[in-house]
Amino acid sequence: MSFIPVIISGGSGSRLWPLSRDAHPKPFIELPDGSTLIGRTYARASRLPDVEQILTVTNRDFLFLTLDAYAGEHGVENAKAIHDTFLLEPLGRDTAPAIALATCNIAATHGPDAILLVMPADHLIADEAAFSQAVSKARQLAQTGRIVTFGIVPDHPETGFGYIEAQGNDVLRFVEKPDAATAEAYVASGRYFWNSGMFCFTAATMLDALQRHAPEILAGVTAALEKARHGQQGETETLEIARAEFAATPAISIDYAVMEKADNIACVPVSCGWSDIGSWAAMADLIKPDANGNRLNGETVIEDTTNCFVLSETRLVSLVGVNDLLVVDTPDALLVAHRDKAQDVKSVFNKLRAQGHEAAKLHRTAHRPWGTYTVLEEGDGFKIKRIVVKPGRRLSLQAHHHRSEHWIVVSGTAKVTNGEREILLTTNQSTYIPCGFKHRLENPGILPLVLIEVQSGEYLGEDDIVRFDDVYGRS
Numbered sequence: 001m002s003f004i005p006v007i008i009s010g011g012s013g014s015r016l017w018p019l020s021r022d023a024h025p026k027p028f029i030e031l032p033d034g035s036t037l038i039g040r041t042y043a044r045a046s047r048l049p050d051v052e053q054i055l056t057v058t059n060r061d062f063l064f065l066t067l068d069a070y071a072g073e074h075g076v077e078n079a080k081a082i083h084d085t086f087l088l089e090p091l092g093r094d095t096a097p098a099i100a101l102a103t104c105n106i107a108a109t110h111g112p113d114a115i116l117l118v119m120p121a122d123h124l125i126a127d128e129a130a131f132s133q134a135v136s137k138a139r140q141l142a143q144t145g146r147i148v149t150f151g152i153v154p155d156h157p158e159t160g161f162g163y164i165e166a167q168g169n170d171v172l173r174f175v176e177k178p179d180a181a182t183a184e185a186y187v188a189s190g191r192y193f194w195n196s197g198m199f200c201f202t203a204a205t206m207l208d209a210l211q212r213h214a215p216e217i218l219a220g221v222t223a224a225l226e227k228a229r230h231g232q233q234g235e236t237e238t239l240e241i242a243r244a245e246f247a248a249t250p251a252i253s254i255d256y257a258v259m260e261k262a263d264n265i266a267c268v269p270v271s272c273g274w275s276d277i278g279s280w281a282a283m284a285d286l287i288k289p290d291a292n293g294n295r296l297n298g299e300t301v302i303e304d305t306t307n308c309f310v311l312s313e314t315r316l317v318s319l320v321g322v323n324d325l326l327v328v329d330t331p332d333a334l335l336v337a338h339r340d341k342a343q344d345v346k347s348v349f350n351k352l353r354a355q356g357h358e359a360a361k362l363h364r365t366a367h368r369p370w371g372t373y374t375v376l377e378e379g380d381g382f383k384i385k386r387i388v389v390k391p392g393r394r395l396s397l398q399a400h401h402h403r404s405e406h407w408i409v410v411s412g413t414a415k416v417t418n419g420e421r422e423i424l425l426t427t428n429q430s431t432y433i434p435c436g437f438k439h440r441l442e443n444p445g446i447l448p449l450v451l452i453e454v455q456s457g458e459y460l461g462e463d464d465i466v467r468f469d470d471v472y473g474r475s
Helices: 038-045 059-071 095-110 129-140 181-188 203-213 213-224 243-247 253-257 280-284 339-354
Strands: 003-008 054-060 084-091 113-120 147-152 163-167 171-176 191-203 227-231 236-239 265-270 296-297 300-302 311-312 317-320 325-330 333-338 364-366 371-379 384-389 397-399 403-411 414-418 421-425 429-435 439-442 449-457 467-470
Touching: 003 038, 003 095, 003 191, 038 113, 038 253, 054 059, 054 095, 054 384, 059 084, 059 236, 084 203, 095 203, 095 213, 113 129, 113 414, 129 147, 147 163, 147 203, 147 253, 147 364, 171 243, 171 265, 171 397, 191 203, 191 421, 203 213, 203 253, 253 317, 265 325, 265 397, 265 439, 280 311, 280 339, 300 311, 300 384, 311 317, 317 325, 317 467, 325 339, 333 339, 371 449, 384 439, 421 429
Parallel strands: 003 054, 003 113, 054 084, 084 236, 147 265, 296 311, 300 317, 311 325
Antiparallel strands: 113 191, 147 191, 163 171, 163 191, 227 236, 325 333, 364 371, 371 384, 384 449, 397 439, 397 467, 403 429, 403 449, 414 421, 414 439
Protein backbone atom coordinates (compact mmCIF):
# COMPACT_ATOMS: atom_id res chain seq x y z
CA MET A 1 0.00 0.00 0.00
CA SER A 2 1.56 3.29 -1.15
CA PHE A 3 2.15 6.09 1.34
CA ILE A 4 2.63 9.52 -0.24
CA PRO A 5 3.25 12.82 1.56
CA VAL A 6 1.50 15.72 -0.19
CA ILE A 7 2.95 19.21 0.34
CA ILE A 8 0.39 21.97 -0.19
CA SER A 9 2.11 25.27 -0.96
CA GLY A 10 -0.17 28.29 -1.30
CA GLY A 11 -1.01 31.61 0.31
CA SER A 12 1.07 34.74 0.59
CA GLY A 13 1.90 34.82 4.31
CA SER A 14 0.61 38.36 4.57
CA ARG A 15 1.34 38.60 8.31
CA LEU A 16 5.05 38.24 7.50
CA TRP A 17 5.21 41.27 5.22
CA PRO A 18 7.56 42.89 4.22
CA LEU A 19 9.66 39.72 3.97
CA SER A 20 6.78 37.77 2.41
CA ARG A 21 5.44 39.10 -0.92
CA ASP A 22 3.05 37.80 -3.57
CA ALA A 23 5.95 36.75 -5.81
CA HIS A 24 8.06 35.40 -2.92
CA PRO A 25 5.61 34.10 -0.32
CA LYS A 26 6.00 32.71 3.17
CA PRO A 27 7.22 29.15 2.35
CA PHE A 28 10.32 30.62 0.67
CA ILE A 29 11.41 33.27 3.15
CA GLU A 30 14.73 32.63 4.81
CA LEU A 31 14.58 31.57 8.45
CA PRO A 32 17.21 32.72 10.97
CA ASP A 33 19.20 29.51 10.39
CA GLY A 34 19.25 30.05 6.60
CA SER A 35 16.71 27.35 5.76
CA THR A 36 13.21 27.79 4.31
CA LEU A 37 9.88 26.53 5.59
CA ILE A 38 9.14 24.59 2.41
CA GLY A 39 12.63 23.08 2.35
CA ARG A 40 12.28 21.88 5.93
CA THR A 41 8.82 20.49 5.20
CA TYR A 42 10.23 18.51 2.27
CA ALA A 43 13.11 17.18 4.38
CA ARG A 44 10.69 16.18 7.15
CA ALA A 45 8.47 14.34 4.67
CA SER A 46 11.42 12.54 3.07
CA ARG A 47 12.57 11.19 6.45
CA LEU A 48 9.28 9.44 7.20
CA PRO A 49 9.25 5.65 6.78
CA ASP A 50 8.14 4.08 3.47
CA VAL A 51 8.32 7.31 1.46
CA GLU A 52 9.33 6.84 -2.18
CA GLN A 53 7.39 9.73 -3.71
CA ILE A 54 6.49 13.25 -2.59
CA LEU A 55 3.73 15.13 -4.38
CA THR A 56 3.70 18.93 -4.27
CA VAL A 57 0.71 21.09 -5.18
CA THR A 58 1.71 24.68 -5.88
CA ASN A 59 1.29 27.55 -8.31
CA ARG A 60 3.15 27.07 -11.58
CA ASP A 61 5.02 30.36 -10.98
CA PHE A 62 6.72 28.84 -7.92
CA LEU A 63 7.96 25.61 -9.54
CA PHE A 64 11.59 26.69 -9.83
CA LEU A 65 11.72 28.36 -6.43
CA THR A 66 10.43 25.11 -4.97
CA LEU A 67 12.88 22.97 -6.93
CA ASP A 68 15.75 25.12 -5.65
CA ALA A 69 14.48 24.78 -2.06
CA TYR A 70 14.18 21.01 -2.44
CA ALA A 71 17.62 20.74 -4.03
CA GLY A 72 19.08 22.25 -0.89
CA GLU A 73 17.63 19.34 1.09
CA HIS A 74 19.07 16.59 -1.13
CA GLY A 75 22.13 15.91 0.98
CA VAL A 76 23.89 13.09 2.77
CA GLU A 77 21.13 12.74 5.35
CA ASN A 78 18.56 12.13 2.62
CA ALA A 79 19.96 8.90 1.21
CA LYS A 80 16.58 7.69 -0.07
CA ALA A 81 15.74 8.15 -3.73
CA ILE A 82 12.60 10.32 -3.71
CA HIS A 83 10.46 10.65 -6.83
CA ASP A 84 9.17 14.24 -6.97
CA THR A 85 5.89 15.07 -8.70
CA PHE A 86 4.35 18.53 -9.03
CA LEU A 87 0.74 19.47 -9.69
CA LEU A 88 0.96 23.06 -10.94
CA GLU A 89 -2.07 25.24 -10.32
CA PRO A 90 -2.69 28.13 -12.74
CA LEU A 91 -4.26 30.13 -9.88
CA GLY A 92 -5.04 29.62 -6.21
CA ARG A 93 -8.41 28.08 -5.24
CA ASP A 94 -7.73 27.33 -1.53
CA THR A 95 -7.07 23.97 0.11
CA ALA A 96 -10.12 21.90 -0.89
CA PRO A 97 -9.39 21.98 -4.66
CA ALA A 98 -5.65 21.51 -3.98
CA ILE A 99 -6.28 18.40 -1.86
CA ALA A 100 -8.83 17.15 -4.39
CA LEU A 101 -6.20 17.47 -7.15
CA ALA A 102 -3.70 15.43 -5.16
CA THR A 103 -6.30 12.80 -4.24
CA CYS A 104 -7.52 12.29 -7.80
CA ASN A 105 -3.97 12.12 -9.14
CA ILE A 106 -2.81 9.59 -6.54
CA ALA A 107 -5.95 7.48 -6.92
CA ALA A 108 -5.26 7.28 -10.66
CA THR A 109 -1.54 6.50 -10.31
CA HIS A 110 -1.42 4.40 -7.12
CA GLY A 111 -4.96 3.12 -6.63
CA PRO A 112 -7.76 3.97 -4.20
CA ASP A 113 -6.05 2.36 -1.19
CA ALA A 114 -3.03 4.70 -1.33
CA ILE A 115 -2.58 6.75 1.84
CA LEU A 116 -2.01 10.50 1.57
CA LEU A 117 -0.38 12.64 4.26
CA VAL A 118 -1.26 16.30 3.61
CA MET A 119 1.31 18.76 4.96
CA PRO A 120 1.19 22.56 4.57
CA ALA A 121 4.49 23.89 3.22
CA ASP A 122 4.85 26.66 5.79
CA HIS A 123 4.89 24.90 9.16
CA LEU A 124 7.77 24.08 11.52
CA ILE A 125 7.99 20.95 13.65
CA ALA A 126 10.77 20.74 16.24
CA ASP A 127 10.22 17.15 17.45
CA GLU A 128 10.23 14.99 14.33
CA ALA A 129 10.22 11.75 16.33
CA ALA A 130 6.92 12.68 17.98
CA PHE A 131 5.54 13.75 14.61
CA SER A 132 6.57 10.46 13.00
CA GLN A 133 4.84 8.50 15.79
CA ALA A 134 1.66 10.52 15.24
CA VAL A 135 1.84 9.85 11.49
CA SER A 136 2.09 6.11 12.21
CA LYS A 137 -1.09 6.26 14.32
CA ALA A 138 -2.84 8.33 11.67
CA ARG A 139 -1.98 5.80 8.95
CA GLN A 140 -3.56 3.02 10.99
CA LEU A 141 -6.74 5.05 11.48
CA ALA A 142 -6.80 6.04 7.81
CA GLN A 143 -6.88 2.39 6.78
CA THR A 144 -10.16 1.99 8.70
CA GLY A 145 -11.88 4.59 6.51
CA ARG A 146 -11.31 7.66 8.70
CA ILE A 147 -10.15 11.10 7.61
CA VAL A 148 -7.54 11.92 10.23
CA THR A 149 -6.60 15.40 11.36
CA PHE A 150 -3.67 16.18 13.64
CA GLY A 151 -4.61 18.14 16.76
CA ILE A 152 -1.75 20.07 18.34
CA VAL A 153 -1.77 19.83 22.14
CA PRO A 154 -1.90 23.51 23.18
CA ASP A 155 0.70 24.79 25.63
CA HIS A 156 -0.99 28.18 26.04
CA PRO A 157 -4.29 29.88 25.17
CA GLU A 158 -4.10 31.08 21.56
CA THR A 159 -6.67 33.23 19.79
CA GLY A 160 -5.00 32.98 16.37
CA PHE A 161 -5.86 29.30 15.70
CA GLY A 162 -9.02 27.31 15.13
CA TYR A 163 -9.63 24.45 17.58
CA ILE A 164 -10.77 20.84 17.43
CA GLU A 165 -12.85 19.36 20.23
CA ALA A 166 -12.20 15.62 20.52
CA GLN A 167 -12.99 12.68 22.77
CA GLY A 168 -10.35 10.02 22.33
CA ASN A 169 -9.75 9.86 18.60
CA ASP A 170 -13.27 11.01 17.72
CA VAL A 171 -13.75 14.60 16.61
CA LEU A 172 -16.78 16.22 18.21
CA ARG A 173 -16.60 19.55 16.41
CA PHE A 174 -14.41 22.19 14.80
CA VAL A 175 -14.56 25.69 16.29
CA GLU A 176 -13.42 29.05 14.90
CA LYS A 177 -10.73 31.23 16.44
CA PRO A 178 -11.92 32.04 19.98
CA ASP A 179 -11.57 35.11 22.15
CA ALA A 180 -9.03 35.04 24.98
CA ALA A 181 -11.41 33.86 27.72
CA THR A 182 -12.76 31.06 25.56
CA ALA A 183 -9.24 29.99 24.57
CA GLU A 184 -8.30 29.75 28.25
CA ALA A 185 -11.33 27.55 28.90
CA TYR A 186 -10.47 25.34 25.93
CA VAL A 187 -6.92 24.74 27.14
CA ALA A 188 -8.05 24.08 30.73
CA SER A 189 -10.58 21.46 29.60
CA GLY A 190 -7.99 19.20 27.95
CA ARG A 191 -10.50 18.34 25.18
CA TYR A 192 -9.45 20.98 22.68
CA PHE A 193 -6.52 20.99 20.28
CA TRP A 194 -5.16 23.46 17.77
CA ASN A 195 -6.26 22.72 14.22
CA SER A 196 -2.95 22.08 12.43
CA GLY A 197 -4.23 21.77 8.85
CA MET A 198 -2.46 18.40 8.45
CA PHE A 199 -4.48 15.36 7.36
CA CYS A 200 -4.12 11.66 6.60
CA PHE A 201 -6.57 9.50 4.60
CA THR A 202 -6.86 6.98 1.82
CA ALA A 203 -7.62 8.24 -1.65
CA ALA A 204 -10.90 6.29 -1.67
CA THR A 205 -12.06 7.84 1.63
CA MET A 206 -11.43 11.42 0.49
CA LEU A 207 -12.98 10.83 -2.94
CA ASP A 208 -16.12 9.54 -1.25
CA ALA A 209 -16.20 12.55 1.11
CA LEU A 210 -15.78 14.97 -1.78
CA GLN A 211 -18.55 13.28 -3.74
CA ARG A 212 -20.88 13.50 -0.71
CA HIS A 213 -20.08 16.98 0.54
CA ALA A 214 -18.41 18.91 -2.29
CA PRO A 215 -19.35 17.31 -5.64
CA GLU A 216 -18.82 20.56 -7.55
CA ILE A 217 -15.18 20.63 -6.41
CA LEU A 218 -14.62 17.02 -7.42
CA ALA A 219 -16.22 17.64 -10.82
CA GLY A 220 -14.16 20.79 -11.45
CA VAL A 221 -10.90 19.16 -10.43
CA THR A 222 -11.62 16.05 -12.51
CA ALA A 223 -12.24 18.20 -15.59
CA ALA A 224 -9.07 20.24 -14.93
CA LEU A 225 -6.97 17.08 -14.60
CA GLU A 226 -8.35 15.58 -17.80
CA LYS A 227 -6.96 18.52 -19.77
CA ALA A 228 -3.74 18.86 -17.77
CA ARG A 229 -0.43 19.01 -19.61
CA HIS A 230 2.36 16.60 -18.66
CA GLY A 231 5.93 17.85 -18.47
CA GLN A 232 9.38 17.14 -17.07
CA GLN A 233 12.01 19.22 -15.30
CA GLY A 234 15.06 16.98 -15.03
CA GLU A 235 14.00 14.04 -12.86
CA THR A 236 10.86 15.83 -11.69
CA GLU A 237 7.48 15.07 -13.24
CA THR A 238 5.08 18.00 -13.66
CA LEU A 239 1.40 18.25 -14.47
CA GLU A 240 0.09 21.70 -15.44
CA ILE A 241 -3.57 21.97 -14.48
CA ALA A 242 -5.97 23.35 -17.12
CA ARG A 243 -6.77 26.99 -16.32
CA ALA A 244 -10.39 27.39 -17.45
CA GLU A 245 -11.67 24.28 -15.70
CA PHE A 246 -9.73 24.95 -12.51
CA ALA A 247 -10.79 28.60 -12.40
CA ALA A 248 -14.43 27.45 -12.52
CA THR A 249 -13.90 25.25 -9.45
CA PRO A 250 -15.18 26.78 -6.19
CA ALA A 251 -12.49 28.33 -3.98
CA ILE A 252 -12.99 26.96 -0.46
CA SER A 253 -10.96 25.47 2.37
CA ILE A 254 -11.01 21.74 3.08
CA ASP A 255 -12.34 22.49 6.58
CA TYR A 256 -15.50 24.15 5.24
CA ALA A 257 -15.91 21.83 2.25
CA VAL A 258 -15.42 18.47 3.97
CA MET A 259 -14.06 18.33 7.52
CA GLU A 260 -16.93 20.16 9.23
CA LYS A 261 -19.53 18.09 7.37
CA ALA A 262 -18.20 14.53 7.39
CA ASP A 263 -18.95 12.07 10.20
CA ASN A 264 -15.84 9.89 9.86
CA ILE A 265 -13.28 12.40 11.14
CA ALA A 266 -10.64 11.25 13.61
CA CYS A 267 -8.07 13.25 15.56
CA VAL A 268 -4.56 12.23 16.55
CA PRO A 269 -3.33 14.56 19.32
CA VAL A 270 0.36 15.38 19.07
CA SER A 271 2.87 17.51 20.94
CA CYS A 272 5.76 18.00 18.54
CA GLY A 273 6.94 21.59 18.82
CA TRP A 274 4.60 22.69 16.03
CA SER A 275 4.34 26.26 14.78
CA ASP A 276 2.72 27.72 11.69
CA ILE A 277 5.03 30.80 11.92
CA GLY A 278 1.89 32.84 11.48
CA SER A 279 3.26 36.21 12.58
CA TRP A 280 6.44 38.12 13.34
CA ALA A 281 5.96 37.27 17.01
CA ALA A 282 6.21 33.57 16.09
CA MET A 283 9.25 34.25 13.89
CA ALA A 284 10.91 36.10 16.77
CA ASP A 285 10.58 33.00 18.94
CA LEU A 286 13.06 31.21 16.65
CA ILE A 287 15.86 33.50 17.85
CA LYS A 288 17.49 33.15 21.25
CA PRO A 289 16.80 36.25 23.38
CA ASP A 290 19.46 38.30 25.09
CA ALA A 291 19.37 39.18 28.80
CA ASN A 292 16.73 41.87 28.14
CA GLY A 293 14.48 39.69 26.01
CA ASN A 294 15.60 41.22 22.71
CA ARG A 295 15.82 38.93 19.68
CA LEU A 296 18.13 40.36 17.04
CA ASN A 297 18.94 39.23 13.49
CA GLY A 298 21.22 41.54 11.52
CA GLU A 299 23.46 44.46 12.39
CA THR A 300 21.97 46.24 15.40
CA VAL A 301 22.92 48.64 18.18
CA ILE A 302 20.44 48.91 21.04
CA GLU A 303 20.32 50.97 24.21
CA ASP A 304 17.80 50.85 27.08
CA THR A 305 15.61 48.49 25.01
CA THR A 306 13.69 45.40 26.11
CA ASN A 307 11.61 42.63 24.54
CA CYS A 308 12.10 43.80 20.94
CA PHE A 309 12.59 41.85 17.74
CA VAL A 310 14.78 43.25 14.94
CA LEU A 311 15.42 41.75 11.52
CA SER A 312 17.60 43.84 9.23
CA GLU A 313 18.73 42.57 5.83
CA THR A 314 21.18 45.29 4.81
CA ARG A 315 21.29 48.32 7.12
CA LEU A 316 22.33 49.04 10.67
CA VAL A 317 19.26 49.37 12.92
CA SER A 318 19.48 51.16 16.25
CA LEU A 319 16.82 51.19 18.99
CA VAL A 320 16.93 53.49 22.01
CA GLY A 321 14.53 53.52 24.96
CA VAL A 322 11.77 51.37 23.45
CA ASN A 323 10.01 48.16 24.45
CA ASP A 324 7.91 45.42 22.84
CA LEU A 325 8.54 46.41 19.22
CA LEU A 326 8.78 44.37 16.02
CA VAL A 327 11.17 45.96 13.50
CA VAL A 328 11.66 44.39 10.08
CA ASP A 329 13.88 46.31 7.66
CA THR A 330 14.23 45.29 4.00
CA PRO A 331 15.82 47.30 1.16
CA ASP A 332 12.46 48.73 0.02
CA ALA A 333 10.15 48.56 3.04
CA LEU A 334 10.29 49.05 6.82
CA LEU A 335 7.81 47.59 9.31
CA VAL A 336 7.55 48.88 12.89
CA ALA A 337 4.79 47.35 15.00
CA HIS A 338 3.95 46.67 18.61
CA ARG A 339 4.33 42.99 19.50
CA ASP A 340 0.67 42.84 20.53
CA LYS A 341 -0.34 43.94 17.01
CA ALA A 342 1.63 41.29 15.10
CA GLN A 343 -1.54 39.79 13.61
CA ASP A 344 -2.56 43.20 12.21
CA VAL A 345 0.36 43.32 9.77
CA LYS A 346 -1.99 41.52 7.38
CA SER A 347 -4.10 44.70 7.16
CA VAL A 348 -1.10 46.70 5.93
CA PHE A 349 -0.33 44.08 3.30
CA ASN A 350 -3.95 44.03 2.11
CA LYS A 351 -3.97 47.84 1.76
CA LEU A 352 -0.79 47.74 -0.32
CA ARG A 353 -2.22 45.00 -2.51
CA ALA A 354 -5.46 46.96 -3.02
CA GLN A 355 -3.39 49.98 -4.10
CA GLY A 356 -1.42 47.84 -6.57
CA HIS A 357 1.77 48.79 -4.72
CA GLU A 358 4.95 47.03 -5.84
CA ALA A 359 5.89 46.35 -2.20
CA ALA A 360 3.03 43.83 -2.00
CA LYS A 361 4.24 41.96 -5.07
CA LEU A 362 8.02 42.01 -5.38
CA HIS A 363 11.20 42.52 -3.43
CA ARG A 364 14.00 44.67 -4.76
CA THR A 365 15.58 41.29 -5.42
CA ALA A 366 13.20 39.27 -7.60
CA HIS A 367 13.59 35.52 -8.08
CA ARG A 368 13.30 33.97 -11.52
CA PRO A 369 13.78 30.40 -12.79
CA TRP A 370 17.24 31.35 -14.06
CA GLY A 371 18.43 33.30 -11.01
CA THR A 372 17.74 36.77 -9.55
CA TYR A 373 17.76 40.44 -10.38
CA THR A 374 18.07 43.32 -7.93
CA VAL A 375 17.01 46.88 -8.75
CA LEU A 376 19.93 49.03 -7.57
CA GLU A 377 18.62 52.42 -8.68
CA GLU A 378 15.98 53.88 -10.98
CA GLY A 379 14.83 57.28 -12.10
CA ASP A 380 13.30 59.13 -15.02
CA GLY A 381 14.26 57.15 -18.13
CA PHE A 382 16.75 54.74 -16.53
CA LYS A 383 16.98 51.66 -14.31
CA ILE A 384 20.08 49.82 -13.05
CA LYS A 385 19.94 46.14 -12.10
CA ARG A 386 22.32 43.54 -10.72
CA ILE A 387 21.59 40.24 -12.49
CA VAL A 388 22.77 36.82 -11.28
CA VAL A 389 22.35 33.83 -13.61
CA LYS A 390 22.83 30.35 -12.16
CA PRO A 391 25.28 27.96 -13.84
CA GLY A 392 23.71 26.28 -16.86
CA ARG A 393 20.63 28.51 -16.84
CA ARG A 394 19.51 30.99 -19.50
CA LEU A 395 16.93 33.71 -19.94
CA SER A 396 14.29 33.67 -22.67
CA LEU A 397 14.97 34.88 -26.20
CA GLN A 398 13.22 38.23 -25.98
CA ALA A 399 12.87 41.79 -27.19
CA HIS A 400 11.66 45.10 -25.74
CA HIS A 401 9.54 47.75 -27.45
CA HIS A 402 10.45 50.70 -25.23
CA ARG A 403 13.96 50.26 -23.87
CA SER A 404 17.57 49.52 -24.80
CA GLU A 405 19.99 47.73 -22.50
CA HIS A 406 23.70 47.77 -21.74
CA TRP A 407 25.21 44.66 -20.09
CA ILE A 408 28.53 44.77 -18.20
CA VAL A 409 29.92 41.48 -16.86
CA VAL A 410 31.14 41.65 -13.26
CA SER A 411 32.15 38.00 -12.87
CA GLY A 412 31.67 34.74 -14.71
CA THR A 413 31.12 34.11 -18.40
CA ALA A 414 28.13 35.33 -20.40
CA LYS A 415 26.93 33.79 -23.64
CA VAL A 416 24.93 36.53 -25.34
CA THR A 417 22.62 36.47 -28.32
CA ASN A 418 22.44 40.06 -29.63
CA GLY A 419 20.43 40.35 -32.81
CA GLU A 420 22.10 38.07 -35.35
CA ARG A 421 25.33 37.78 -33.33
CA GLU A 422 26.29 35.29 -30.61
CA ILE A 423 29.20 36.38 -28.41
CA LEU A 424 31.04 35.38 -25.22
CA LEU A 425 31.76 38.03 -22.61
CA THR A 426 33.92 37.81 -19.48
CA THR A 427 34.75 40.16 -16.60
CA ASN A 428 34.81 43.87 -17.56
CA GLN A 429 33.45 43.21 -21.06
CA SER A 430 30.11 44.59 -22.22
CA THR A 431 27.54 44.72 -25.00
CA TYR A 432 24.80 47.15 -26.07
CA ILE A 433 21.36 45.85 -27.07
CA PRO A 434 19.30 48.35 -29.09
CA CYS A 435 15.55 48.67 -28.58
CA GLY A 436 13.70 46.00 -30.56
CA PHE A 437 16.67 43.62 -30.95
CA LYS A 438 16.12 39.96 -30.10
CA HIS A 439 18.51 38.96 -27.33
CA ARG A 440 19.25 36.24 -24.80
CA LEU A 441 21.59 35.86 -21.82
CA GLU A 442 23.03 32.49 -20.82
CA ASN A 443 25.55 31.21 -18.27
CA PRO A 444 27.61 28.41 -19.85
CA GLY A 445 30.01 28.22 -16.91
CA ILE A 446 30.11 26.39 -13.58
CA LEU A 447 30.11 29.57 -11.46
CA PRO A 448 27.32 32.15 -11.10
CA LEU A 449 27.29 34.88 -13.75
CA VAL A 450 26.99 38.39 -12.30
CA LEU A 451 26.42 41.43 -14.48
CA ILE A 452 25.11 44.98 -14.29
CA GLU A 453 22.27 45.93 -16.61
CA VAL A 454 21.60 49.57 -17.43
CA GLN A 455 18.19 50.17 -19.03
CA SER A 456 17.31 53.36 -20.91
CA GLY A 457 13.96 54.24 -22.42
CA GLU A 458 10.56 55.85 -22.14
CA TYR A 459 9.02 52.86 -20.32
CA LEU A 460 10.91 50.43 -18.08
CA GLY A 461 8.15 48.17 -16.74
CA GLU A 462 8.77 44.43 -16.33
CA ASP A 463 5.85 43.72 -18.69
CA ASP A 464 7.71 45.20 -21.69
CA ILE A 465 8.94 41.76 -22.74
CA VAL A 466 8.12 39.82 -25.89
CA ARG A 467 9.34 36.23 -25.50
CA PHE A 468 10.12 34.17 -28.63
CA ASP A 469 11.58 31.10 -26.93
CA ASP A 470 11.70 30.11 -23.28
CA VAL A 471 12.79 26.85 -21.64
CA TYR A 472 10.56 27.68 -18.66
CA GLY A 473 7.32 27.72 -20.64
CA ARG A 474 6.66 31.48 -20.40
CA SER A 475 6.72 32.31 -24.10
